[in-house]
Amino acid sequence: MLLALLLCYGGFTALCLSMDRHHSELLGRKASLQRRRIFKLTGWALLTVSLWAAVSKTGWGLGLVQWCAVLMLSGLTLVLLLPYRPRLALSLAGLSLLVSPVAAMAQC
Template identity: 75%
Template sequence: MLLALLLCYAGFTALCLAMPRHHDELLGGKPSRRRRRGLVLAGWLLLGLSLWAAVSSKDWGLGLVDWFAVLMVSALALVLLLPYRPRLALALAGVSLLGSPVAAWAMN
């Protein structure tokens, strides 16, 4: 479940950075069209991988329930961090990307 949480948070952060307002606030400047497409693609890919991680750790019935719980927790964390600590929200996304291979290794 930790792997799904890390991937969900990173995916939501990538989708958030695809928006010009948040990209400007966190990284400075508006994203190019190519970067926006890449961030959207990466965000949806990470969310899809988190679904795979949740379902592979448990069966489809409980895996989907866990995935929806992880979706809500990671979105809530991002929404609460973004207005008050935007740099921390970005740093946590980087840490979650770096920690996801470790969580995947520990899952096996």
């Protein structure tokens, strides 16, 4: 479940960065249309891969339940960090994407 959690957090952060307000708040510049599309596509791709990571280990019955729990936890973490510690939220997203290959190797 660690891999799904890391990918969900990275995906939600990428979707967050695809919005003008959050992009300018976190990165300090206005997002171009192409950059916003890339972040949106990356975010949805990461959420899709996190679903695969959750379901591949435990099957559809339990995997979907665990994935929903991971979605809520990662979304709540991001929502709570954005107003108070926006740089920490961005750093955690980068760290989660760096650590996810290690979690993928541990899951296999």
